[in-house]
Amino acid sequence: MLSPSSSLRRARPLLGTLVEIKATGADQVLSAAVDAAFAEIERVQRLMSFHDPNSDVSLLNRCAYKRAIKINPRTWAVLARAREIAKVSGGAFDVTVAPRLVKWGFLPAADGAANLEVKQDGYRRIELLEDCAVRFREPAQLDLGGIAKGYAVDRAARALEEHGIRDYVVNAGGDLRVGATAEAIHVRHPACPQQLIPVGMLRTAAIATSADYFTRKKIGGRYVHAIVAPSGGRPAKQRASVSVVAAECMTADALTKVAALLRERAVSVLARFDAEGILIDRRGARLLSSSARSTSSFGVGAGCALP
Amino acid sequence: MNRYAPWVWLPVAAISTSVYATTYLTVEQAQQTIFPGATLTQAFVTLTDDQKREIERRSGVEVSNKEVRLWKVGSGGYFIVDEVIGKHEFITYAIGLNADGSVKQIEIVVYRESYGYEVRNAAWRRQFVGKTTGDAVRLNQDIRNISGATLSSRHVADGVRRVLATYVVALK
Numbered sequence: 001m002l003s004p005s006s007s008l009r010r011a012r013p014l015l016g017t018l019v020e021i022k023a024t025g026a027d028q029v030l031s032a033a034v035d036a037a038f039a040e041i042e043r044v045q046r047l048m049s050f051h052d053p054n055s056d057v058s059l060l061n062r063c064a065y066k067r068a069i070k071i072n073p074r075t076w077a078v079l080a081r082a083r084e085i086a087k088v089s090g091g092a093f094d095v096t097v098a099p100r101l102v103k104w105g106f107l108p109a110a111d112g113a114a115n116l117e118v119k120q121d122g123y124r125r126i127e128l129l130e131d132c133a134v135r136f137r138e139p140a141q142l143d144l145g146g147i148a149k150g151y152a153v154d155r156a157a158r159a160l161e162e163h164g165i166r167d168y169v170v171n172a173g174g175d176l177r178v179g180a181t182a183e184a185i186h187v188r189h190p191a192c193p194q195q196l197i198p199v200g201m202l203r204t205a206a207i208a209t210s211a212d213y214f215t216r217k218k219i220g221g222r223y224v225h226a227i228v229a230p231s232g233g234r235p236a237k238q239r240a241s242v243s244v245v246a247a248e249c250m251t252a253d254a255l256t257k258v259a260a261l262l263r264e265r266a267v268s269v270l271a272r273f274d275a276e277g278i279l280i281d282r283r284g285a286r287l288l289s290s291s292a293r294s295t296s297s298f299g300v301g302a303g304c305a306l307p
Numbered sequence: 308m309n310r311y312a313p314w315v316w317l318p319v320a321a322i323s324t325s326v327y328a329t330t331y332l333t334v335e336q337a338q339q340t341i342f343p344g345a346t347l348t349q350a351f352v353t354l355t356d357d358q359k360r361e362i363e364r365r366s367g368v369e370v371s372n373k374e375v376r377l378w379k380v381g382s383g384g385y386f387i388v389d390e391v392i393g394k395h396e397f398i399t400y401a402i403g404l405n406a407d408g409s410v411k412q413i414e415i416v417v418y419r420e421s422y423g424y425e426v427r428n429a430a431w432r433r434q435f436v437g438k439t440t441g442d443a444v445r446l447n448q449d450i451r452n453i454s455g456a457t458l459s460s461r462h463v464a465d466g467v468r469r470v471l472a473t474y475v476v477a478l479k
Contacts, residue, residue, distance in 0.1 A: 009329070009331055010331055010332075010340075010414065010415075011329075011331050011415035011418060012412075012413055012415065013400075013413055013415070013460035013463040013464065013467075014416060014460075016460060018415060018418065018460050018462075018463070019328075031340075071415050169451060169452055171453070171454075174453065174454045175454075176452060176454045178452075183452050184452065185452050185453075185454055186453050186454070187450060187453070187454050188453065193422075194422035196453060199454075202452075207325070207454045208454065209454040243454055
């Protein structure tokens with residue numbers, strides 16, 4: 001006999017955003033499963049926060065240039081995926097662009113890091129050693145803000161699955177992963193975020209979106225974006241929203257940065273990770289996909305004046 | 308080839324959401340979530356002008372309501388319901404404090420998002436007053452999965468700082 005099942009929807013302030021978990025499953029495990037999922041997100045936050053002086057990231061930034069530092073396997077796994085995406089994208093994704101983000105005020109300043117260089121292939125300074133150890137070949141400032149949120153979502157999804165929950169949505173400020181039942185996914189219009197664009201149905205996969213509507217800043221008379229190219233440290237183009245669908249949210253999260261910088265040229269990088277993207281800007285919506293069925297572009301609805 | 312078999316890009320026009328709200332919990336459910344099985348007793352605390360000023364000085368956050376929605380927990384600790392207002396969002400949240408004043412858990416009770424003047428408009432906000440306790444607020448409750456930079460949790464973080472200062476100034 002099937003045990004009684006119900007649905008739960010909870011939200012907590014974590015990862016600098018509101019993290020929402022919806023889950024459906026057997027009554028006797030549901031609440032414990034959701035608690036375990038949130039606990040896993042808190043753990044990832046503690047390990048990978050740029051702000052927390054006790055995180056692995058802060059520890060590496062303070063000490064890894066002087067000696068190899070042993071870190072949590074979770075942090076190491078994120079660094080390994082970050083390196084893979086950096087290599088395949090020709091350095092478009094790079095976890096060492098933090099000094100530019102600090103300069104523009106997207107990240108707080110840390111001791112002694114203000115004058116670090118942002119350069120092409122800067123990620124190569126980070127050496128991944130055996131036994132979850134890491135060493136910096138040169139001084140570097142690491143920031144996992146472009147990938148850790150997606151990883152936290154993956155870990156939360158795994159915690160739910162380990163409790164036998166198959167139907168769920170974990171949404172950490174737009175980095176979102178869906179379980180066994182298909183869910184309609186919306187993205188915000190990049191120029192008027194009150195408009196929601198239904199982009200598709202998603203099941204057993206993840207989607208992440210990057211856009212600047214809530215995060216851009218005006219510096220030196222022009223707006224800058226929180227995504228910067230390692231080469232020259234230039235910001236991504238403005239007023240666009242980029243979403244990437246992939247099996248894992250960590251991959252989707254990191255690939256949105258690649259897609260925001262490379263746009264149409266990101267298609268081959270996305271394909272290497274079995275991912276697809278959608279780019280929405282003032283010209284409409286375009287799919288970033290090598291698949292034949294999805295080469296057409298379509299409008300995203302009128303009624304929104306670009307400021 | 309599309310690896311995500313159910314994934315279909317839908318060429319559909321945008322829908323407008325000037326107001327959007329999600330009720331996660333009633334206050335009673337939030338109490339049971341944060342302090343399972345505990346006995347909670349409502350306490351009525353009204354801050355004095357001096358306390359208000361001191362809380363604002365310590366937290367750097369304005370105290371907009373001198374009535375603290377507070378429950379004492381039988382085993383020690385407090386349960387507090389508070390509200391924060393951002394540019395587009397109006398959030399009711401519950402916070403559990405351990406007996407030593409540290410944060411036990413935070414749960415969002417109701418999240419409301421609005422574009423236009425409404426969030427900053429006191430008359431608009433008044434429609435929600437008291438409604439979180441019993442009936443859920445019914446606005447636009449369709450379940451929406453929004454992928455895309457959502458608003459930050461900075462205002463909730465500010466609210467938590469204010470609650471912790473309130474604990475030190477008025478409850479400790």
